[in-house]
Amino acid sequence: MKNILTLAEKELKLYFISPIAYVLAMVFLMVSDYLFHSQVFFYSTLSSQAMRAQGNAPQINLHEILFRPTFLNMSIILLLIMPLLTMRLFAEEKKGRTTELLMTSPLTITEIVLGKFLAAWFIYALLLALTLHLPVMLSHVTYVAWKPLVASYLGLLLMGGVFLSMGLFASSLTENQIVAAVISFGILIGFWLIGLTAQTAADSSVGEVFNYLSLIDHLDNFVKGMINTRDLTYFLSLTILGLFLTHRVVESQRWK
Amino acid sequence: MIEVMHLGKRYGEVLAIDDVSFTVAKGEILAFLGPNGAGKTTTMRILTCFMPATNGTAKVAGFDIFEAPMEVKRRIGYLPENPPVYPEMTVSEYLQFVAKIKGVPHPKIRAALASALEKCNLGDVSRRLIGNLSRGYRQRVGLAQAMIHNPDVLILDEPTVGLDPKQIIEIRELIKGLGGEHTIVLSTHILPEATAVCQKVVIINQGRIVAVDSQDRLSAQVRKSEKISVRVRRGEAVEPEKLLSIEGVQQILPQPAVDGEGVFIVEAELGRDVREALSKRVVESGWGLLEMKPLAISLEDVFLQLTTEEKGVEEAAAAPAPAEGVTA
Numbered sequence: 001m002k003n004i005l006t007l008a009e010k011e012l013k014l015y016f017i018s019p020i021a022y023v024l025a026m027v028f029l030m031v032s033d034y035l036f037h038s039q040v041f042f043y044s045t046l047s048s049q050a051m052r053a054q055g056n057a058p059q060i061n062l063h064e065i066l067f068r069p070t071f072l073n074m075s076i077i078l079l080l081i082m083p084l085l086t087m088r089l090f091a092e093e094k095k096g097r098t099t100e101l102l103m104t105s106p107l108t109i110t111e112i113v114l115g116k117f118l119a120a121w122f123i124y125a126l127l128l129a130l131t132l133h134l135p136v137m138l139s140h141v142t143y144v145a146w147k148p149l150v151a152s153y154l155g156l157l158l159m160g161g162v163f164l165s166m167g168l169f170a171s172s173l174t175e176n177q178i179v180a181a182v183i184s185f186g187i188l189i190g191f192w193l194i195g196l197t198a199q200t201a202a203d204s205s206v207g208e209v210f211n212y213l214s215l216i217d218h219l220d221n222f223v224k225g226m227i228n229t230r231d232l233t234y235f236l237s238l239t240i241l242g243l244f245l246t247h248r249v250v251e252s253q254r255w256k
Numbered sequence: 257m258i259e260v261m262h263l264g265k266r267y268g269e270v271l272a273i274d275d276v277s278f279t280v281a282k283g284e285i286l287a288f289l290g291p292n293g294a295g296k297t298t299t300m301r302i303l304t305c306f307m308p309a310t311n312g313t314a315k316v317a318g319f320d321i322f323e324a325p326m327e328v329k330r331r332i333g334y335l336p337e338n339p340p341v342y343p344e345m346t347v348s349e350y351l352q353f354v355a356k357i358k359g360v361p362h363p364k365i366r367a368a369l370a371s372a373l374e375k376c377n378l379g380d381v382s383r384r385l386i387g388n389l390s391r392g393y394r395q396r397v398g399l400a401q402a403m404i405h406n407p408d409v410l411i412l413d414e415p416t417v418g419l420d421p422k423q424i425i426e427i428r429e430l431i432k433g434l435g436g437e438h439t440i441v442l443s444t445h446i447l448p449e450a451t452a453v454c455q456k457v458v459i460i461n462q463g464r465i466v467a468v469d470s471q472d473r474l475s476a477q478v479r480k481s482e483k484i485s486v487r488v489r490r491g492e493a494v495e496p497e498k499l500l501s502i503e504g505v506q507q508i509l510p511q512p513a514v515d516g517e518g519v520f521i522v523e524a525e526l527g528r529d530v531r532e533a534l535s536k537r538v539v540e541s542g543w544g545l546l547e548m549k550p551l552a553i554s555l556e557d558v559f560l561q562l563t564t565e566e567k568g569v570e571e572a573a574a575a576p577a578p579a580e581g582v583t584a
């Protein structure tokens with residue numbers, strides 16, 4: 001455990017030194033704000049129209065109309081930026097020949113993989129935390145339902161775990177960061193396409209399977225405020241799968 | 257301290273090392289000498305448990321590299337061909353990180369850092385980014401990294417490659433100073449380096465150990481001629497004079513043979529290929545050529561592939577070098 005923390009600390013240090021985390025944070029923050037405010041704008045038009053028609057504001061679930069679309073759109077943005085967060089992790093060690101340092105130190109491959117993963121997850125959690133100002137801001141003007149928000153952030157954290165473990169796996173395959181990023185885009189877009197297919201093939205049995213595999217559907221359950229074991233198991237097992245594959249690749253590279 | 261037993265490594269079809277065995281006593285500095293591609297890096301990577309061997313095994317400080325890799329790793333400091341540094345980190349940050357992953361207990365890290373910085377003369381640059389250091393300083397950071405946890409064994413892969421003469425001398429002095437306290441295996445393709453720094457030399461060529469010796473006896477080896485072994489069907493018909501008349505051939509040495517065959521070694525002038533003329537003459541004479549092969553690569557041939565002179569370094573060593581400032 002101590003080794004994992006040492007390795008994670010080193011990765012965090014490198015994250016904070018390089019500009020990429022800051023740039024990503026800024027882009028992510030701007031896009032999330034934009035997504036949220038466009039929902040607010042949409043909602044206020046809607047409600048003023050409703051008011052004009054009926055003379056009073058209809059009862060609308062704010063979480064449903066403001067946060068749910070924001071979070072779902074955010075997941076697409078995350079799909080685009082997360083590979084940039086993980087591409088460096090193994091590729092750069094290989095390119096800089098520092099793998100030899102790690103692999104000849106008394107560390108296990110599991111510790112190395114987990115150290116990197118935890119560091120990336122921590123950075124991701126910070127990214128998400130940046131968007132907390134949206135509900136906080138809203139809570140000053142109106143009532144905010146915190147419970148589904150907590151579930152939503154939990155869902156986003158868990159989905160991020162999947163993105164990161166897939167990105168880590170991609171990074172272990174190559175010593176070129178760009179190639180690593182492209183591979184993880186490929187994997188993540190694959191999951192996204194599965195979601196799309198699930199919608200079009202909704203009532204066949206293939207649709208059922210695809211539905212289960214679709215990331216967005218599972219995230220949507222969290223975003224709706226439901227936390228159930230089915231979705232938890234889904235995210236956690238995909239994350240573990242990614243980490244396991246990474247472990248295998250790193251181990252197999254010793255034999256080359 | 258180190259016991260290498262019949263180590264072999266295959267990369268797909270390529271046999272990188274074959275049946276490599278040697279031992280290193282405690283406190284000894286051993287040179288692993290061989291031309292490029294001889295298998296030095298491969299052997300060192302196996303010893304440091306970076307990659308597994310295909311055959312054989314080795315023991316470091318009594319621990320088997322397969323059975324107790326963690327114990328071996330704790331006792332080895334390794335400087336790979338390229339110093340494994342993070343250019344974005346400062347020297348101190350980096351060395352502290354290495355100390356932690358090598359298992360130096362927390363309260364001892366400061367002392368370990370201070371001692372490594374001092375031994376490798378890095379005090380002045382401890383707060384600089386490694387990426388901004390010169391090649392020579394980076395190599396010293398690599399050395400500091402290898403000894404930060406005060407390991408029993410240091411494994412250094414071509415520690416002076418790519419350095420300028422002044423830096424080479426500094427690094428060699430540093431390594432010499434570390435002997436005694438640490439057991440050191442140092443690989444090199446430079447003959448004078450092996451003789452200058454080490455007490456014992458293991459020579460490796462094409463993946464095989466060709467000699468193990470103390471450094472002074474090695475210098476006695478001199479290469480004199482090309483040798484070709486020839487085997488013919490009718491040994492009794494052989495007339496050595498017919499071969500001696502070929503230009504370049506100096507001597508014919510008959511060898512024991514069976515079944516009436518004839519085997520002899522043809523010695524020719526160094527650097528002259530007489531095989532074509534030789535085969536023609538044997539065939540024309542009707543002795544029944546069965547086989548002709550250059551003799552297995554000897555120590556002398558290995559020496560030809562080694563770097564045996566170091567102009568700049570010898571000159572720089574002769575002149576008293578001024579203390580190096582921070583030129584990074």
Ligand SMILES: Nc1ncnc2c1ncn2[C@@H]1O[C@H](COP(=O)(O)OP(=O)(O)O)[C@@H](O)[C@H]1O
Pocket residue numbers: 256267270271272290291292293294295296297298299
């Ligand atoms: N990863 C690899 N894959 C295939 N062949 C390799 C690999 N590494 C080294 N070799 C081959 O193994 C032999 C020994 O290489 P190496 O140990 O690097 O020699 P040295 O360090 O003495 O120059 C060479 O012929 C080299 O081409």
Ligand SMILES: [Mg+2]
Pocket residue numbers: 293296297298337413414
């Ligand atoms: Mg080498």
